Amino acid sequence: xxxxxxxxxxxxxxxxxxxxxxxxxxxxxxxxxxxxxxxxxxxxxxxxxxxxxxxxxxxxxxxxxxxxxxxxxxxxxxxxxxxxxxxxxxxxxxxxxxxxxxxxxxxxxxxxxxxxxxxxxxxxxxxxxxxxxxxxxxxxxxxxxxxxxxxxxxxxxxxxxxxxxxxxxxxxxxxxxxxxxxxxxxxxxxxxxxxxxxxxxxxxxxxxxxxxxxxxxxxxxxxxxxxxxxxxxxxxxxxxxxxxxxxxxxxxxxxxxxxxxxxxxxxxxx
Amino acid sequence: xxxxxxxxxxxxxxxxxxxxxxxxxxxxxxxxxxxxxxxxxxxxxxxxxxxxxxxxxxxxxxxxxxxxxxxxxxxxxxxxxxxxxxxxxxxxxxxxxxxxxxxxxxxxxxxxxxxxxxxxxxxxxxxxxxxxxxxxxxxxxxxxxxxxxxxxxxxxxxxxxxxxxxxxxxxxxxxxxxxxxxxxxxxxxxxxxxxxxxxxxxxxxxxxxxxxxxxxxxxxxxxxxxxxxxxxxxxxxxxxxxxxxxxxxxxxxxxxxxxxxxxxxx
Amino acid sequence: xxxxxxxxxxxxxxxxxxxxxxxxxxxxxxxxxxxxxxxxxxxxxxxxxxxxxxxxxxxxxxxxxxxxxxxxxxxxxxxxxxxxxxxxxxxxxxxxxxxxxxxxxxxxxxxxxxxxxxxxxxxxxxxxxxxxxxxxxxxxxxxxxxxxxxxxxxxxxxxxxxxxxxxxxxxxxxxxxxxxxxxxxxxxxxxxxxxxxxxxxxxxxxxxxxxxxxxxxxxxxxxxxxxxxxxxxxxxxxxxxxxxxxxxxxx
Numbered sequence: 087x088x089x090x091x092x093x094x095x096x097x098x099x100x101x102x103x104x105x106x107x108x109x110x111x112x113x114x115x116x117x118x119x120x121x122x123x124x125x126x127x128x129x130x131x132x133x134x135x136x137x138x139x140x141x142x143x144x145x146x147x148x149x150x151x152x153x154x155x156x157x158x159x160x161x162x163x164x165x166x167x168x169x170x171x172x173x174x175x176x177x178x179x180x181x182x183x184x185x186x187x188x189x190x191x192x193x194x195x196x197x198x199x200x201x202x203x204x205x206x207x208x209x210x211x212x213x214x215x216x217x218x219x220x221x222x223x224x225x226x227x228x229x230x231x232x233x234x235x236x237x238x239x240x241x242x243x244x245x246x247x248x249x250x251x252x253x254x255x256x257x258x259x260x261x262x263x264x265x266x267x268x269x270x271x272x273x274x275x276x277x278x279x280x281x282x283x284x285x286x287x288x289x290x291x292x293x294x295x296x297x298x299x300x301x302x303x304x305x306x307x308x309x310x311x312x313x314x315x316x317x318x319x320x321x322x323x324x325x326x327x328x329x330x331x332x333x334x335x336x337x338x339x340x341x342x343x344x345x346x347x348x349x350x351x352x353x354x355x356x
Numbered sequence: 357x358x359x360x361x362x363x364x365x366x367x368x369x370x371x372x373x374x375x376x377x378x379x380x381x382x383x384x385x386x387x388x389x390x391x392x393x394x395x396x397x398x399x400x401x402x403x404x405x406x407x408x409x410x411x412x413x414x415x416x417x418x419x420x421x422x423x424x425x426x427x428x429x430x431x432x433x434x435x436x437x438x439x440x441x442x443x444x445x446x447x448x449x450x451x452x453x454x455x456x457x458x459x460x461x462x463x464x465x466x467x468x469x470x471x472x473x474x475x476x477x478x479x480x481x482x483x484x485x486x487x488x489x490x491x492x493x494x495x496x497x498x499x500x501x502x503x504x505x506x507x508x509x510x511x512x513x514x515x516x517x518x519x520x521x522x523x524x525x526x527x528x529x530x531x532x533x534x535x536x537x538x539x540x541x542x543x544x545x546x547x548x549x550x551x552x553x554x555x556x557x558x559x560x561x562x563x564x565x566x567x568x569x570x571x572x573x574x575x576x577x578x579x580x581x582x583x584x585x586x587x588x589x590x591x592x593x594x595x596x597x598x599x600x601x602x603x604x605x606x607x608x609x610x611x612x613x614x615x616x617x618x619x620x621x622x
Numbered sequence: 623x624x625x626x627x628x629x630x631x632x633x634x635x636x637x638x639x640x641x642x643x644x645x646x647x648x649x650x651x652x653x654x655x656x657x658x659x660x661x662x663x664x665x666x667x668x669x670x671x672x673x674x675x676x677x678x679x680x681x682x683x684x685x686x687x688x689x690x691x692x693x694x695x696x697x698x699x700x701x702x703x704x705x706x707x708x709x710x711x712x713x714x715x716x717x718x719x720x721x722x723x724x725x726x727x728x729x730x731x732x733x734x735x736x737x738x739x740x741x742x743x744x745x746x747x748x749x750x751x752x753x754x755x756x757x758x759x760x761x762x763x764x765x766x767x768x769x770x771x772x773x774x775x776x777x778x779x780x781x782x783x784x785x786x787x788x789x790x791x792x793x794x795x796x797x798x799x800x801x802x803x804x805x806x807x808x809x810x811x812x813x814x815x816x817x818x819x820x821x822x823x824x825x826x827x828x829x830x831x832x833x834x835x836x837x838x839x840x841x842x843x844x845x846x847x848x849x850x851x852x853x854x855x856x857x858x859x860x861x862x863x864x865x866x867x868x869x870x871x872x873x
Contacts, residue, residue, distance in 0.1 A: 208816040316734075336726070
């Protein structure tokens with residue numbers, strides 16, 4: 087969202103902006119609080135069936151119960167392992183392939199149809215095939231994560247390298263750099279920020295792939311829990327799981343943003 | 357030492373299917389230690405000329421010679437200073453200044469020492485470990501100048517180096533450049549579209565025509581050095597300014613940036 | 623040969639090479655042809671499903687669900703986005719919820735929707751709506767808010783009323799970002815349809831994929847899958863064309 091400019095009251099340009107600079111978090115917090123309050127009242131008093139919508143205090147209680155019993159922990163651990171088993175190779179392969187494609191365009195053109203397919207098709211649609219091919223265990227989940235994550239990383243690496251600022255390359259060449267030196271000193275460091283953005287974008291897709299695969303068929307994992315509780319109409323448990331998945335995704339993305347800011351602060355400047 | 361000779365230099369390239377003549381038969385002789393400015397309308401090819409001398413582009417015909425030797429590839433005998441500074445944003449000031457030395461193969465200890473010396477020369481010693489995004493435009497360009505000087509070139513090629521800076525900073529940078537130049541008296545080729553800047557800095561000013569670029573005047577500027585900033589108000593200075601403007605006005609109106617069809621004279 | 627043509631030819635060559643290698647590997651039993659399937663079997667399955675008309679029925683269902691879900695998300699998304707963009711307090715109040723939906727993997731909400739709406743058409747439409755409307759809202763808000771104030775001033779200075787300012791300056795200037803949001807929404811809506819059909823429906827392309835997979839008819843799985851991929855590509859191409867047409871005036 088754009089920055090809050092304090093418009094002088096005489097400025098005819100922004101008649102709709104009321105001077106609410108500091109009020110954003112307040113109004114936001116108020117809206118969320120109101121929502122939680124209404125939810126609690128409606129659910130706890132069974133104005134709507136509480137096993138359909140639950141209510142905040144029940145969700146909190148359930149969260150504690152699920153954590154205490156180890157149900158949450160053990161399944162989360164399985165899902166995490168599957169995630170990493172797919173995501174880390176996706177990073178390595180995506181960067182390697184993206185670099186190769188950027189430096190050897192012909193190679194990219196050969197594989198382009200496959201990349202486009204994997205990029206535009208809903209990744210979820212591949213879950214049944216992957217499961218048929220790789221079984222119902224953790225391997226198929228890791229492969230889904232890999233397939234979902236590798237594409238944004240590959241594409242971002244490729245465009246990152248291709249769109250390295252002309253001026254950096256020109257500066258190196260003007261001082262007599264060889265092609266290898268240009269790659270090492272201008273292109274690779276310059277492409278780092280887009281690569282990191284690609285990794286960050288891959289997180290969301292990877293989580294979707296993982297959960298979908300686990301929901302489809304699995305013995306353990308968060309996705310399986312989701313499926314189990316959805317068929318037994320346990321809204322509280324489902325909310326807990328929703329929160330867990332959302333928090334994991336959010337935490338990972340925030341971590342990656344921080345990393346971006348640390349490794350390449352210069353890329354965040356306009 | 358730093359004697360440049362441009363012989364029948366021409367450059368044409370394909371643009372949208374047609375051959376576009378950027379430079380047409382440019383001939384120029386520059387003696388060692390001269391500060392020569394090149395002024396002309398936008399798009400006249402003056403930056404292209406520098407790129408040819410730096411060997412980042414190859415001429416369609418003609419030759420560039422440095423001290424009699426044919427120039428064929430980029431090298432540290434000619435150093436470029438860019439309009440958009442072209443600093444590597446992930447490197448500190450020190451590492452940026454050392455870039456040319458790195459590419460020359462100078463060992464690390466020597467690199468640091470030489471880079472430090474040149475950073476001091478441009479007055480940025482306190483900012484050795486700063487990053488470009490933390491510096492102002494004028495400061496960034498001083499880093500660019502230090503980087504170019506650090507490789508001890510025979511010729512300094514400056515492509516509208518102050519074009520991205522505001523007017524006041526531009527004047528101060530010009531004086532600063534002269535101060536640095538007086539110490540070493542390197543050959544400098546300085547491209548600009550600012551007539552005052554061209555006269556203020558120069559031993560000689562070359563005026564170029566609108567595209568296709570060719571030399572239409574070679575004016576000696578024997579004003580006394582060192583030149584104070586207010587020399588711009590001197591009658592002699594004003595006379596040069598008028599003379600060059602008369603030559604350029606016609607070229608500007610004939611150029612693409614005014615909207616006239618190429619070649620037509622208003 | 624022009625670079626564009628070379629690109630296309632290499633792409634075709636690459637794909638053909640892939641299919642040929644796949645087919646040979648299956649014929650030579652290097653991979654299990656029943657489990658992995660191969661291009662010739664898939665082609666046969668395609669023909670069979672076309673003849674039986676099964677594929678058209680599924681396609682029809684999916685397209686209807688897609689249109690309904692996406693259409694709804696466009697209407698709600700743009701309306702909400704404009705309201706939020708023009709009125710800050712509204713934006714501040716709704717923003718936390720939008721942000722939460724935007725940053726969560728929405729697949730996690732699927733079971734809630736099933737609990738509320740059961741199996742079938744409504745659920746699929748609901749998931750499609752949910753997945754796509756968030757990006758439409760976010761982009762619409764950004765589009766409205768990022769309008770150059772100078773444009774607003776210009777219309778005002780020439781005597782425009784508040785509504786005219788909205789109609790003539792703000793909305794047209796917001797169009798590029800709104801279109802971008804619609805493009806993203808299109809892709810996500812397709813995801814939603816597939817998700818919904820795979821897990822909570824008994825009709826449509828997504829359902830058909832799981833149906834054939836459950837019977838281990840791998841070749842048959844590829845048919846609806848390919849159709850989905852084709853739809854995805856089509857949507858992408860249309861989105862590109864739309865964006866290009868409407869942004870001719872941008873640098």
